Amino acid sequence: MQKMYKPKLVDTLTTYRATMNIAEDFGERDIAVFTEEITRFATEQKNLNVHLQTFRATLKNIVPIKEQERQYYHQFSNFLERYEEGRGQGSQEVGALAHVRLITGDRNAALKDKLEVMTKQHSNPFVHINHWVKGEVWCLEALNECIG
Numbered sequence: 583m584q585k586m587y588k589p590k591l592v593d594t595l596t597t598y599r600a601t602m603n604i605a606e607d608f609g610e611r612d613i614a615v616f617t618e619e620i621t622r623f624a625t626e627q628k629n630l631n632v633h634l635q636t637f638r639a640t641l642k643n644i645v646p647i648k649e650q651e652r653q654y655y656h657q658f659s660n661f662l663e664r665y666e667e668g669r670g671q672g673s674q675e676v677g678a679l680a681h682v683r684l685i686t687g688d689r690n691a692a693l694k695d696k697l698e699v700m701t702k703q704h705s706n707p708f709v710h711i712n713h714w715v716k717g718e719v720w721c722l723e724a725l726n727e728c729i730g
Contacts, residue, residue, distance in 0.1 A: 631719060652704050
């Protein structure tokens, strides 16, 4: 973008005057009103940008926490599977609850599959929110750059 040709203000004004009917006969009072409105708008956008920057900093803390949560689901599934296998081998299937299995066994494969699918399909919505906020910040910075 920096290498692109950047026309001078005079060139831009000349092009606009040649192609569009632009009223340029504003009085000092009108110009003062326009300037005040532009200044107020720019200030609001800068305040919004500060708010979004703060929100983005908060999201940077939340995103890894939610990613860790995904890992915990996967670890939980693995833990249950190893626990049931170890319990079954150690007890030789003796005891009142030896037949109870949540993950392993022929009839319980569905739960194991559901846990695995959940860990694979579970997405972190804060990643998407973070990308949206980043885009909004860039747009506001570009707008402020144009106004300022």
